[in-house]
Amino acid sequence: MEDNEIIRLYHQRDEEAIAQTDLAHGAFCRRLAFHLLSNREDVEECINDTWLAAWMRMPPDWPASLRAFLGRITRNLSISRFRKMRAAKRYAGMEVLLSELDECVPDNATQLQLEQRIISEIITHWLDSLDREERILFVRRYWYADTVKELAAEQGMTANQMARRMQRLRESLRLTLEKEGVEI
Amino acid sequence: MKGEDIYNGMTDIRDDQVAEAQNVPRQRASIFRKSPQKSYKKRWTIPMAAMLAAAVIAGIFLNPWNGSLSAYAVSEAEYPKQVRYSVLNNDPWYEARRERRSLSQVYVSTLGNFMTATVPGLLTGAGTENRVCSPINVYMALSMLAELTDGESRKQLLKLLDCDTIETVRTRANALWNANYVDDGTVTSIPANSLWLNDDLDFIQETMDTLSETYFASSYRGKMGTEKFNRTLQKWIDQNTKNRLKEQSSGITMDQDTVLALVSTIYYRAKWSNEFQKGRTSPEVFHALDGDRTVDFMHETMEGTYYWGEKFSAACKYLKNSGGMWFILPDEGVSVDELLSDGAVTDFLGTVTGSFSSDKGWADSKYLEIHLSLPKFDVVSDMDLTESLRALGITDVFDPYAADFSPMLEEDSLEKLPLPPFVSKVMHAARVTIDEEGCEATAYIELPAGGAAEPPDDEVDFVLDRPFLFAITGDDGTPLFVGIVNQP
Numbered sequence: 001m002e003d004n005e006i007i008r009l010y011h012q013r014d015e016e017a018i019a020q021t022d023l024a025h026g027a028f029c030r031r032l033a034f035h036l037l038s039n040r041e042d043v044e045e046c047i048n049d050t051w052l053a054a055w056m057r058m059p060p061d062w063p064a065s066l067r068a069f070l071g072r073i074t075r076n077l078s079i080s081r082f083r084k085m086r087a088a089k090r091y092a093g094m095e096v097l098l099s100e101l102d103e104c105v106p107d108n109a110t111q112l113q114l115e116q117r118i119i120s121e122i123i124t125h126w127l128d129s130l131d132r133e134e135r136i137l138f139v140r141r142y143w144y145a146d147t148v149k150e151l152a153a154e155q156g157m158t159a160n161q162m163a164r165r166m167q168r169l170r171e172s173l174r175l176t177l178e179k180e181g182v183e184i
Numbered sequence: 185m186k187g188e189d190i191y192n193g194m195t196d197i198r199d200d201q202v203a204e205a206q207n208v209p210r211q212r213a214s215i216f217r218k219s220p221q222k223s224y225k226k227r228w229t230i231p232m233a234a235m236l237a238a239a240v241i242a243g244i245f246l247n248p249w250n251g252s253l254s255a256y257a258v259s260e261a262e263y264p265k266q267v268r269y270s271v272l273n274n275d276p277w278y279e280a281r282r283e284r285r286s287l288s289q290v291y292v293s294t295l296g297n298f299m300t301a302t303v304p305g306l307l308t309g310a311g312t313e314n315r316v317c318s319p320i321n322v323y324m325a326l327s328m329l330a331e332l333t334d335g336e337s338r339k340q341l342l343k344l345l346d347c348d349t350i351e352t353v354r355t356r357a358n359a360l361w362n363a364n365y366v367d368d369g370t371v372t373s374i375p376a377n378s379l380w381l382n383d384d385l386d387f388i389q390e391t392m393d394t395l396s397e398t399y400f401a402s403s404y405r406g407k408m409g410t411e412k413f414n415r416t417l418q419k420w421i422d423q424n425t426k427n428r429l430k431e432q433s434s435g436i437t438m439d440q441d442t443v444l445a446l447v448s449t450i451y452y453r454a455k456w457s458n459e460f461q462k463g464r465t466s467p468e469v470f471h472a473l474d475g476d477r478t479v480d481f482m483h484e485t486m487e488g489t490y491y492w493g494e495k496f497s498a499a500c501k502y503l504k505n506s507g508g509m510w511f512i513l514p515d516e517g518v519s520v521d522e523l524l525s526d527g528a529v530t531d532f533l534g535t536v537t538g539s540f541s542s543d544k545g546w547a548d549s550k551y552l553e554i555h556l557s558l559p560k561f562d563v564v565s566d567m568d569l570t571e572s573l574r575a576l577g578i579t580d581v582f583d584p585y586a587a588d589f590s591p592m593l594e595e596d597s598l599e600k601l602p603l604p605p606f607v608s609k610v611m612h613a614a615r616v617t618i619d620e621e622g623c624e625a626t627a628y629i630e631l632p633a634g635g636a637a638e639p640p641d642d643e644v645d646f647v648l649d650r651p652f653l654f655a656i657t658g659d660d661g662t663p664l665f666v667g668i669v670n671q672p
Contacts, residue, residue, distance in 0.1 A: 001502065002457055002458065002486070002487075002488060002502050003487065004457060004458060005457055005502060012275075012278055013275070014278050014282075016282065028206075064199050065199040065202065065203055067202070067203070067206060068199045068202040068203065068206075071202065072195050072196070075191075075195045076192075076195060079188065079191060079192070083188075097187075097191065098187040098188060098191060099187065100187070101187035101188075101190040101191050101194075102186060102187035102190075103187075104187070104190045105185050105186055105187060105189075105190065106185070116189065116192055116193060116196070117196075119185070119189055119190065119192070119193035120192075120193040120194075120195075120196040120197065122193070123190070123193045123194060123197055124197050124198055124201065127197060127201055128201075132204070135201065135204070135205075136204060136205045139194075139197070139201055139202065139204070139205035140205050142190075142191070142194045143194050143195070143197065143201075143202060143205065144205060144206070173190075177185075177190075
């Protein structure tokens with residue numbers, strides 16, 4: 001079933017929407033959640049919460065990209081779960097991801113209290129400035145949470161080489177945030 | 185600011201940035217190779233009337249006899265009332281649709297087997313012509329024929345229908361009819377059945393009642409071979425196919441020896457889920473078997489599952505509030521007949537039309553951006569299915585000395601006949617039209633030929649510019665029509 005058909009089911013309050021969403025995007029959302037939470041039980045809870053959130057948001061929402069819409073919900077729920085459970089559980093995927101993203105935080109971060117929206121805009125513009133291959137790599141790592149090992153295997157390089165490439169990209173983003181943040 | 189803020193900032197990057205990475209298939213070493221293909225990211229949303237209409241006739245004529253008396257209707261089938269779609273309150277409509285779809289549990293796997301068994305025989309040998317047939321229509325007509333027969337004649341039919349008993353045939357055919365009868369203001373799908381009875385003979389009432397109740401068959405009695413009775417039959421066909429097969433129906437007549445004619449039709453009309461954009465329709469070359477010709481091609485970029493087999497590739501375009509239309513393109517250098525004889529494509533059709541879930545159960549598939557180029561077509565064909573059915577093991581009903589029609593006629597009527605009744609012809613006519621109102625070409629976009637067995641990286645051009653197969657499925661995956669487009 002095409003995404004627009006699935007969204008239409010949500011707007012008609014037809015529970016078939018959830019079954020069809022699971023069929024069309026379940027594997028994608030589970031993969032994303034698993035990379036972030038690293039625990040199957042938590043992944044299933046996160047996915048159930050994702051379907052519930054989608055049900056609550058459509059209507060009124062009619063997302064242009066259902067997959068991106070569901071992925072954002074999964075990411076938000078995963079980080080919420082991480083915040084809530086960090087004392088009790090270790091979510092290896094998320095911890096590694098966040099520690100890497102910590103490297104993107106500018107040196108002058110304490111002076112920078114940027115709104116989330118602004119951070120997102122800066123990242124979006126920065127991604128546009130990259131060449132396609134670099135952009136896809138970064139999005140695959142930090143949006144889809146694909147592992148460095150997976151990306152390295154696909155690119156035919158070692159994990160170390162991929163890690164260094166990611167490090168260069170993070171450094172580039174850090175400099176951009178620092179520069180843009182100062183200008184803001 | 186901390187890492188979490190960057191994470192949240194990443195979460196809200198633009199959809200196209202997410203999609204760009206999403207469309208890169210995983211588990212392949214060459215995924216980051218730049219695609220040479222042109223990308224059309226825009227989703228077309230301009231409402232357009234792109235419609236699909238189809239109609240089919242299947243007629244089974246039983247001979248011989250002669251007689252007198254004028255034509256009249258004995259009974260006319262009353263179709264169940266349907267919940268009409270309402271924008272203001274569509275819950276009842278959706279509930280009705282869900283119930284209708286649930287009926288398919290009874291027969292859906294059977295139909296897949298029936299498709300696999302019959303489709304190659306029905307479609308092979310079209311040469312340079314178009315060919316269309318309706319598996320559901322043939323299934324329904326053969327089910328009714330099984331009701332009229334007994335002994336070995338019935339056994340042969342039950343075997344082809346993949347049923348052990350006539351009761352199973354009834355249960356499945358009734359569910360099939362109910363699941364596929366739709367007239368709710370959004371989709372029109374009307375399978376209609378009728379019996380044309382020789383007025384000088386006495387038919388067994390119980391059998392006629394079963395046909396009426398289980399198969400929603402209307403009955404008419406009249407004098408065979410008369411112009412009036414023939415016109416009544418033609419009018420019935422025209423009404424039930426919305427005049428889409430007028431040329432074919434005008435040639436259908438019952439001669440004076442006809443004992444009974446069994447006529448089934450199906451009319452289907454639905455809109456595309458996402459319509460083609462009018463401005464992207466353009467004249468392009470279709471490489472037909474008998475030479476190139478220029479026809480109007482509709483274009484759309486859609487996200488969907490792209491399927492492939494050893495010698496073909498395929499994609500489905502969905503129909504609003506109904507099933508979908510499958511397009512199966514043989515690889516370059518492979519003919520449609522070769523594909524049909526191979527078996528893989530019928531396995532494919534049997535698999536994907538046997539289910540309405542998104543997971544169609546075909547392993548070689550990938551979710552991609554598909555640039556679909558589809559010629560507008562209006563294909564019609566009529567044929568005699570006698571030889572195809574013989575090849576499928578249905579032989580006795582065609583032989584007056586082997587056919588057993590004992591459940592049909594009373595004993596004294598059987599004795600009146602100069603020869604025992606047998607099936608003299610099995611006619612099948614069908615037409616499928618993909619239409620687009622007010623079409624005008626404002627752009628010419630040439631897309632390179634695609635459709636290779638291996639899909640490219642993240643998007644694929646699916647250009648149906650050479651003979652191809654199609655299948656139209658109903659809401660529950662039932663194969664309503666299959667066909668070959670040799671000449672769009």
